[in-house]
Amino acid sequence: MQLIRSAMLLGFALSIMVIIPTLLGASNNPQQHSKTFKLLILDSQKGNPYDEVRSALLTSLAGFGYTEGKNLKTTVMFSGNDLKVGERILKDEVKNDYDVIFVGGTAATIAAKNTLYGKAQRVVFGSPTDPVGIGVIKDFHSRPSANFTGVCYPVPVRSRLKFLRRLMPKARTFGMVYVDMPQSHSYNRWIENLLKSDREFKDITFIYRSVPLVTGENGDRAMALQAKKYLAELDAKVDAYVKPCDQMGTRSNFSEIVFSTSQKPLIGLVKDDVMGNWGATATIFPSHESIGHQAARMIKMLFEGKQVGDIVPEWPHQYGVAVDLKKAKRFGMEIPVEVLQMAGEHIVR
Numbered sequence: 001m002q003l004i005r006s007a008m009l010l011g012f013a014l015s016i017m018v019i020i021p022t023l024l025g026a027s028n029n030p031q032q033h034s035k036t037f038k039l040l041i042l043d044s045q046k047g048n049p050y051d052e053v054r055s056a057l058l059t060s061l062a063g064f065g066y067t068e069g070k071n072l073k074t075t076v077m078f079s080g081n082d083l084k085v086g087e088r089i090l091k092d093e094v095k096n097d098y099d100v101i102f103v104g105g106t107a108a109t110i111a112a113k114n115t116l117y118g119k120a121q122r123v124v125f126g127s128p129t130d131p132v133g134i135g136v137i138k139d140f141h142s143r144p145s146a147n148f149t150g151v152c153y154p155v156p157v158r159s160r161l162k163f164l165r166r167l168m169p170k171a172r173t174f175g176m177v178y179v180d181m182p183q184s185h186s187y188n189r190w191i192e193n194l195l196k197s198d199r200e201f202k203d204i205t206f207i208y209r210s211v212p213l214v215t216g217e218n219g220d221r222a223m224a225l226q227a228k229k230y231l232a233e234l235d236a237k238v239d240a241y242v243k244p245c246d247q248m249g250t251r252s253n254f255s256e257i258v259f260s261t262s263q264k265p266l267i268g269l270v271k272d273d274v275m276g277n278w279g280a281t282a283t284i285f286p287s288h289e290s291i292g293h294q295a296a297r298m299i300k301m302l303f304e305g306k307q308v309g310d311i312v313p314e315w316p317h318q319y320g321v322a323v324d325l326k327k328a329k330r331f332g333m334e335i336p337v338e339v340l341q342m343a344g345e346h347i348v349r
Contacts, residue, residue, distance in 0.1 A: 056292025
């Protein structure tokens with residue numbers, strides 16, 4: 001009897017040990033963890049989309065309970081869109097034993113692939129154009145087989161072409177001046193494959209011209225200036241220009257040059273193409289805030305013990321439309337009511 005009574009007392013004591021921490025407020029709240037998580041952010045360069053994605057990522061992490069100076073230490077670096085610089089930064093920084101490495105954009109993702117693929121570091125990418133073509137993931141349906149997952153950048157090609165169709169129902173020929181870099185080739189290949197396979201777009205033609213890649217913080221302006229000769233050549237052949245999904249496409253200089261030198265409208269790539277008055281007449285754009293939030297959720301999962309292989313890569317969850325009615329009037333475009341409804345508050349009047 002004494003033995004049974006002792007066992008009962010021991011069981012009661014163990015149950016109290018389990019219950020008391022809960023009553024005192026113990027939880028999985030990351031701010032109560034003693035560990036400080038280390039996050040390296042390597043962006044391809046300064047400016048958008050990188051700044052907005054990074055801001056949304058850090059804001060979302062704070063919302064998840066990972067706060068800079070409390071339980072999060074973040075190091076932010078930039079590669080200037082130069083693969084060698086990115087590779088050198090990553091090789092130097094791996095010794096600091098980061099819990100997660102976030103790479104923003106195509107150049108940073110390629111640099112990470114060249115230095116970290118298949119190794120111990122856990123890598124989350126944000127806003128590369130084609131992570132499948134880069135070779136860091138297989139697709140957007142399967143669990144990663146290596147140490148990379150994340151969120152890609154572009155609006156799917158079919159969605160973008162459907163937007164072009166709604167915006168300019170009579171347009172048949174579009175000009176695409178792009179940068180000679182991997183994401184441009186991937187994106188243009190996606191367009192051509194869709195034009196061949198989808199009868200909805202069988203009457204559409206794209207005319208392509210390329211300019212060399214120029215790295216550095218002022219590279220996008222140099223590339224945009226080189227594009228001027230192609231705008232002069234194509235202006236009489238196209239109904240509109242479509243901004244490329246590459247380094248030149250994410251910045252303002254190309255939009256400004258098309259607007260100032262061409263007689264045809266430009267369909268943009270990012271929100272600021274219209275809302276920042278860069279020069280585009282309309283755009284369908286991925287939400288940088290959504291990309292940052294989705295990547296932050298993945299980083300949170302890794303901080304909390306998930307493996308990279310448990311986290312399936314994603315497209316951006318949210319898209320938006322913006323229209324400049326003044327520019328539309330200049331080019332003789334009548335914006336369909338359907339497109340105006342899609343744009344909502346993103347209308348420049």
